[in-house]
Amino acid sequence: MFTYKNWTAIKRSLALAAGLMVLFAVLDSTLAEERVPGARYDDQGQLIRADGWREWVFIGTPLTPNDLNDGKAAFPEFHNVYIDPVAYAHFAKTGQFPNGTMIAKELLSIGATQAVSGNGYFQGEFQGLEFAVKDTERFPKEPGGWTYYDFGHRLPYETAAKAHPTEACAACHEAAAAYDMVFTQYYPVLKAARPK
Numbered sequence: 001m002f003t004y005k006n007w008t009a010i011k012r013s014l015a016l017a018a019g020l021m022v023l024f025a026v027l028d029s030t031l032a033e034e035r036v037p038g039a040r041y042d043d044q045g046q047l048i049r050a051d052g053w054r055e056w057v058f059i060g061t062p063l064t065p066n067d068l069n070d071g072k073a074a075f076p077e078f079h080n081v082y083i084d085p086v087a088y089a090h091f092a093k094t095g096q097f098p099n100g101t102m103i104a105k106e107l108l109s110i111g112a113t114q115a116v117s118g119n120g121y122f123q124g125e126f127q128g129l130e131f132a133v134k135d136t137e138r139f140p141k142e143p144g145g146w147t148y149y150d151f152g153h154r155l156p157y158e159t160a161a162k163a164h165p166t167e168a169c170a171a172c173h174e175a176a177a178a179y180d181m182v183f184t185q186y187y188p189v190l191k192a193a194r195p196k
């Protein structure tokens with residue numbers, strides 16, 4: 001029988017369920033904010049190489065072939081560039097690179113120069129890994145808070161690296177990169193993602 005008493009009990013359980021749902025929604029959003037992986041450092045302040053960069057968001061492949069650079073390109077040769085997915089999502093939403101942003105640039109040799117599709121440049125072997133990391137709180141004196149790392153030029157790469165001096169890397173980025181120290185002019189994926 002439906003009575004006033006069980007109606008009160010039903011109302012109470014509904015209110016409890018609604019309350020729990022609000023609580024879970026709040027918890028979810030807090031955890032999501034805390035999930036930002038971001039850059040991590042070891043005890044000596046070296047950047048710990050984040051794994052999985054080949055599965056991050058792929059933003060472009062600049063190519064500086066040796067044969068267009070007197071046989072010695074400064075950064076041989078293909079550069080596969082990836083941004084960590086949390087930073088990408090933030091960039092696509094706000095147009096800003098958040099603190100903790102990691103951009104990986106993996107260098108590859110040119111392998112074949114002919115394929116069934118025609119003559120060209122086709123990727124050969126991995127031959128280097130570099131990271132750019134933004135953190136204005138940790139590196140307030142570096143231009144835009146960006147620091148630059150090199151994990152070596154043969155496999156397996158180093159697992160940690162110390163920041164290069166500002167003149168070695170950041171200075172050129174500051175002088176020539178289109179947006180916040182990043183060469184977005186060469187990354188159509190980022191140009192398209194940036195909110196208008």
Ligand code: HEC
Binds near residue numbers: 063079103105181182
């Ligand atoms: C002479 C200028 C110059 C210097 C010096 C330089 N870079 Fe760059 N860097 C570039 C250019 C241009 C690009 C984009 C096009 C390309 O990859 O060739 C780039 C791209 C990058 C990227 C991809 C993210 C981005 O900002 O576009 C990383 C990571 C990077 N460089 C790391 C380094 C590191 C590490 C050093 C120091 C060892 C360094 N760079 C020194 C010119 C420079």
